Amino acid sequence: MSEAFAMSAEERDRLLAQLHDLRKPFREEQIGKLPRVTCKECADFRTHCPKPDHQKRRCPECQAWVSPKHIHIDYVGHADVVERLLETDPFWTWEPFALDEDGTPKLDTDEFGRPVGMWIRLTVLGVTRPGYGSCPSNQSDAVKVLIGDAIRNGAQRFGVALAQWQKGDRSNPAAENVVADAGQRAMPPQQRAADAAVVVDENWVGVFEKRLAESTLDTVHRFRQDVVDAMRQRTINSVTANRLLEAVKERADALDEQSRIGPDGLPRNKDGTVARSKVTDEQLAAAGHMTGPEKRAHNALVKEVTSSPRKADRLRAVPTGEPWTQPSGPAPGGDVA
Ligand SMILES: [Zn+2]
Ligand SMILES: [Zn+2]
The missing domain is CATH 3.30.390 (Enolase-like; domain 1)
Known part of the structure; x- marks a missing residue:
């Protein structure tokens, strides 16, 4: 200046x-x-x-x-x-x-x-x-x-x-910022020291982890609040709280994934198709789905046929011994994807 x-x-x-x-x-x-x-x-x-x-x-x-x-x-x-x-x-x-x-x-x-x-x-x-x-x-x-x-x-x-x-709110130094949500103020030094002084109740943590492992898709979201409450009550410190919040998220993700297992026992994507990246060719074959190599051959064939449409050769008569001309038996189960 x-x-x-x-x-x-x-x-x-x-x-x-x-x-x-x-x-x-x-x-x-x-x-x-x-x-x-x-x-x-x-x-x-x-x-x-x-x-x-x-x-x-x-x-x-x-x-x-x-x-x-x-x-x-x-x-x-x-x-x-x-x-x-x-x-x-x-x-x-x-x-x-x-x-x-x-x-x-x-x-x-x-x-x-x-x-x-x-x-x-x-x-x-x-x-x-x-x-x-x-x-x-x-x-x-x-x-x-x-x-x-x-x-x-x-x-x-x-x-x-x-x-x-x-147009903003000038009463609050963060709110005065037209683009930001008002964040919480910094953890003051005393509070930081108090957090460091918290003796983590390992017993509580053990019970929490056991309950979390048994949680379901309906109950898992409540565990976040338990972590926050425990930290406020100084049962756990912020490091443990962060670790537990992470564990809650992992559990919720795992439950979400499990909930998307198809009737054939294979995991599904959100759109209902088989999550092919998560299964082996053996699992796919056993459940009647195309394996990786089959899928690639299939895609190549589709591409070949659809990218250069050709006129089909017309047959003059029905060929003898052609399986497609035989009356159909019971429909085989199989891949519809
Ligand atoms: Zn809007
Ligand atoms: Zn609301």
């Missing part, structure tokens, strides 16, 4: 004009609609909202596959924000606000230690302002999302996409 004051009046005016340019409105096609879910239960990935009219569907307005209980927030995407910064200052940079002991950017995390927030310093035209990126705690590729979101948020402090920002 000190350099800004050491410049001539002319340079200062030019800088102000450039900073002002950052605030130019965006074109309509650069402004997207982002859904923000307003039902707390729909928004929490650990629970399943039971309300029938809250089930996810395609929203005709924002195109998202999401609970219909949502509002729309205007936003400008990362690429357009970065383009605006580059147009104004090709040398714009950002850096994390703070580094962890191991030299990586310091992240706010949720109660399971997953990244949900990050502060940065954004420097444009030599002027540095803070930005906060946030994401929901189940965000995949969270750090990438946090960086993009923090840059967008920092740019808003320069007036980029100000019109969209002004």
Whole structure:
């Protein structure tokens, strides 16, 4: 900042004009609609909202596959924000606000230690302002999302996409970000220490794992809440909680797969066809399905016949001894795929 004051009046005016340019409105096609879910239960990935009219569907307005209980927030995407910064200052940079002991950017995390927030310093035209990126705690590729979101948020402090920002909620530093769900605040040091001090109740864990192993497709989803509750009651720490949540997911996936075993004992894909990648040729043959080599020969034949249609040769008379001319016996069972 000190350099800004050491410049001539002319340079200062030019800088102000450039900073002002950052605030130019965006074109309509650069402004997207982002859904923000307003039902707390729909928004929490650990629970399943039971309300029938809250089930996810395609929203005709924002195109998202999401609970219909949502509002729309205007936003400008990362690429357009970065383009605006580059147009104004090709040398714009950002850096994390703070580094962890191991030299990586310091992240706010949720109660399971997953990244949900990050502060940065954004420097444009030599002027540095803070930005906060946030994401929901189940965000995949969270750090990438946090960086993009923090840059967008920092740019808003320069007036980029100000019109969209002004519609947002300014009472909350994360909510003020037009593109992000408000993540939970970081686990404060005391809480982190408290988590580390939790003596995991191995007995509880053992009983939980045994119950989980006996769970069914109908009951397995309830186990997530048990893990969350146990962590809140300090029966387990966040490391164990993460491990158990992973185990719940694996169990649910396994049960889902088992539920798709066909009458021939072979696993099915979601569309009901045999999951061929999961079975051997012997299993396929035993159940009356085409084996791998047979399937390939079949596909090659289909391709040959359908890719170059030829006129069939017409026979002058029914040939003798031709099996197709014999009256049919009982229908053989077999592959219809
Ligand atoms: Zn709901
Ligand atoms: Zn929508």
